[in-house]
Amino acid sequence: MxxxxxxxxxxxxxxxxxxxxxxxxxxxxxxxxxxxxxxxxxxxxxxxxxxxxxxxxxxxxxxxxxxxxxxxxxxxxxxxxxxxxxxxxxxxxxxxxxxxxxxxxxxxxxxxxxxxxxxxxxxxxxxxxxxxxxxxxxxxxxxxxxxxxxxxxxxxxxxxxxxxxxxxxxxxxxxxxxxxxxxxxxxxxxxxxxxxxxxxxxxxxxxxxxxxxxxxxxxxxxxxxxxxxxxxLPQSARAAIGESAEDHAEVLQWVDGGTPPIFFGFGSMPILDFGSVLGMIEHICDRTGERALVSVGGAHLDPALRNTSDNVKVVDTLAHDLVFPHCRAAVHHGGIGTLFESLRAGLPTLVCSVSFDQPVWGHQVEKLGVGAHVPFTKLRADTLGSGIDTILDPQMRLRAEAFGARLQATxxxxxxxxxxxxxxxxx
Structure with a gap:
C-alpha cells in the first residue's frame, strides 16, 4: 500500500x-x-x-x-x-x-x-x-x-x-x-x-x-x-541522522565527569539576549552548586558566550533520549516531544512555556506534581531560580521517577x- x-x-x-x-x-x-x-x-x-x-x-x-x-x-x-x-x-x-x-x-x-x-x-x-x-x-x-x-x-x-x-x-x-x-x-x-x-x-x-x-x-x-x-524514534534512525552515543561522546564525557547536571533547552523560546540568560544560569549554578548543560537549539550564539564556567557547558542540538538519563532535572519550553523525553527519563521538569499547547503542558506538570511552570513572559532571575528550587526538591524527584516508570511501561x-x-x- x-x-x-x-x-x-x-x-x-x-x-x-x-x-x-x-x-x-x-x-x-x-x-x-x-x-x-x-x-x-x-x-x-x-x-x-x-x-x-x-x-x-x-x-x-x-x-x-x-x-x-x-x-x-x-x-x-x-x-x-x-x-x-x-x-x-x-x-x-x-x-x-x-x-x-x-x-x-x-x-x-x-x-x-x-x-x-x-x-x-x-x-x-x-x-x-x-x-x-x-x-x-x-x-x-x-x-x-x-x-x-x-x-x-x-x-x-x-x-x-x-x-x-x-x-x-x-x-x-x-x-x-x-x-x-x-x-x-x-x-x-x-x-x-x-x-x-x-x-x-x-x-x-x-x-x-x-x-x-x-x-x-x-x-x-x-x-x-x-x-x-x-x-x-528507533536507535537505528538515531544513528543514521548522527545522534548515536558515539556522536555524543564528548557531551556525555562532560556530563558523566561530575554530578548530574540540570538540562536547559531553549527550543522555540524567543531568547533575544542569550548572554543575559546564560548569566542567570551561571548565577544559579554558583548559588546551588549545580552543573548546567545548555542546549541553544541551533540558534546563533556569539562564540564568546560559549566560554562559560567549568560548571556550565553550552552545546547546539542533542539527542534528548541519550542525554536526559544522565541529568538531574530539565528546564525547557514544554513542547510535547521534549516534555515526554524529560519525564520518561524521570526528570522533574520546569516548563517555560511560550504559547500554543505549551502552557497546558506546563500546568499539567504542576498539577501532576512532577514539575513546575513559569510562562516565558514571566521568566526572570527570581522566577527561574524559584522554579529550579522547586524541581530540585527530593520528593518531586521521587514523583517524577515514578511517572517516568509509568511512561516507560506504556x-x-x-x-x-x-x-x-x-x-x-x-x-
Missing amino acids: RILIPLVGSRGDVQPGVALGLELERRGHDVMIGAPPNFVDFVARAGLTARQFGPDVHALYSSPEGQRALAAGSTFKLMSMVSKQMSEYADRMDDELIDISKGAEMIVCTTFSEDRSAIVSEALGIPMVTLHTYPCRKNSLYAPPGSVPANWTVPGVFNRVAWSAIERLRTVVFGKYLNNLRGKLDLPRSWASTESTLAGRNVPELQMYDPAFVPGLAQEWGSSRPMVGFLW GDGVPRVCDIVEKTAAR
Missing part, C-alpha cells in the same frame, strides 16, 4: 511521522513523507523518501516578527502570524500536497496537516488517519490552549463551548484557503469544520500522548479517540498506530 504522511511544523512534529513511516515500510508498505524544506534531508537520512511540503516554520519563528509574537506569549497573535504565512504560501502548499499525493492509497496526517489532507483524501476517495499531539477536540476537562489561563478551573460546559467556538474560528480564518484547494480538486465549496467532516467520515483520530498526561480524558473520549502513547506507540492504520485501510 502506498501511504502518504504529510508533516508540517518543527522537529517535534516531524520526528513522530518519521518513526511511523519507518515501521510502515518495515511492514512492507511504500511510504512517502511530505516534509518542510528544512527537514527533507533529515527524513532522507533517517531512511525514508521525502518530498517538500509546507513552509519552514523555524524560519518564521526566527524572524523578527515571529520572535515578537512568541515573546508576547499570545496564541491569538501567533494564529494571526501563521494565518498571514498561510495566505502567502497557500497556493504553493496546495500544489505541493496535490503533487506528492499522486498515487497515494492512504493518508496518515497530523494535527497541522489534517485540514488539507481531509480534502485530498476526499477527492481521491482514499482512507485517512489523523494523529494529534495535544487535546485539540471538544471535551469537558481541558480548555483550548490560550482561551483561559491554564491554571483556572472552569466548568465542563465552558470548555465544550470554548472548543466549539475555536473550531468555528478556525473554519472562518482558514476556510477560504481550504475552499481554494477544494476548487483545484473539483470539489464543491464547504464551510463545515474539519472536526465535523472527519467525524462524519469516521476517520480515526489517534492521540500521540500518554493518558497519564491528561487524567480523565481517555475515559471521556473512549474508543473514538484512542490514546496510543508517544512514537519513539511503551512505544508506533506499533499501535500501524495496527490501526492497516485496519483502517482494510475497511
Whole structure:
C-alpha cells in the first residue's frame, strides 16, 4: 500500500511521522513523507523518501516578527502570524500536497496537516488517519490552549463551548484557503469544520500522548479517540541522522565527569539576549552548586558566550533520549516531544512555556506534581531560580521517577498506530 504522511511544523512534529513511516515500510508498505524544506534531508537520512511540503516554520519563528509574537506569549497573535504565512504560501502548499499525493492509497496526517489532507483524501476517495499531539477536540476537562489561563478551573460546559467556538474560528480564518484547494480538486465549496467532516467520515483520530498526561480524558473520549502513547524514534534512525552515543561522546564525557547536571533547552523560546540568560544560569549554578548543560537549539550564539564556567557547558542540538538519563532535572519550553523525553527519563521538569499547547503542558506538570511552570513572559532571575528550587526538591524527584516508570511501561506507540492504520485501510 502506498501511504502518504504529510508533516508540517518543527522537529517535534516531524520526528513522530518519521518513526511511523519507518515501521510502515518495515511492514512492507511504500511510504512517502511530505516534509518542510528544512527537514527533507533529515527524513532522507533517517531512511525514508521525502518530498517538500509546507513552509519552514523555524524560519518564521526566527524572524523578527515571529520572535515578537512568541515573546508576547499570545496564541491569538501567533494564529494571526501563521494565518498571514498561510495566505502567502497557500497556493504553493496546495500544489505541493496535490503533487506528492499522486498515487497515494492512504493518508496518515497530523494535527497541522489534517485540514488539507481531509480534502485530498476526499477527492481521491482514499482512507485517512489523523494523529494529534495535544487535546485539540471538544471535551469537558481541558480548555483550548490560550482561551483561559491554564491554571483556572472552569466548568465542563465552558470548555465544550470554548472548543466549539475555536473550531468555528478556525473554519472562518482558514476556510477560504481550504475552499481554494477544494476548487483545484473539483470539489464543491464547504464551510463545515474539519472536526465535523472527519467525524462524519469516521476517520480515526489517534492521540500521540500518554493518558497519564491528561487524567480523565481517555475515559471521556473512549474508543473514538484512542490514546496510543508517544512514537519513539528507533536507535537505528538515531544513528543514521548522527545522534548515536558515539556522536555524543564528548557531551556525555562532560556530563558523566561530575554530578548530574540540570538540562536547559531553549527550543522555540524567543531568547533575544542569550548572554543575559546564560548569566542567570551561571548565577544559579554558583548559588546551588549545580552543573548546567545548555542546549541553544541551533540558534546563533556569539562564540564568546560559549566560554562559560567549568560548571556550565553550552552545546547546539542533542539527542534528548541519550542525554536526559544522565541529568538531574530539565528546564525547557514544554513542547510535547521534549516534555515526554524529560519525564520518561524521570526528570522533574520546569516548563517555560511560550504559547500554543505549551502552557497546558506546563500546568499539567504542576498539577501532576512532577514539575513546575513559569510562562516565558514571566521568566526572570527570581522566577527561574524559584522554579529550579522547586524541581530540585527530593520528593518531586521521587514523583517524577515514578511517572517516568509509568511512561516507560506504556511503551512505544508506533506499533499501535500501524495496527490501526492497516485496519483502517482494510475497511
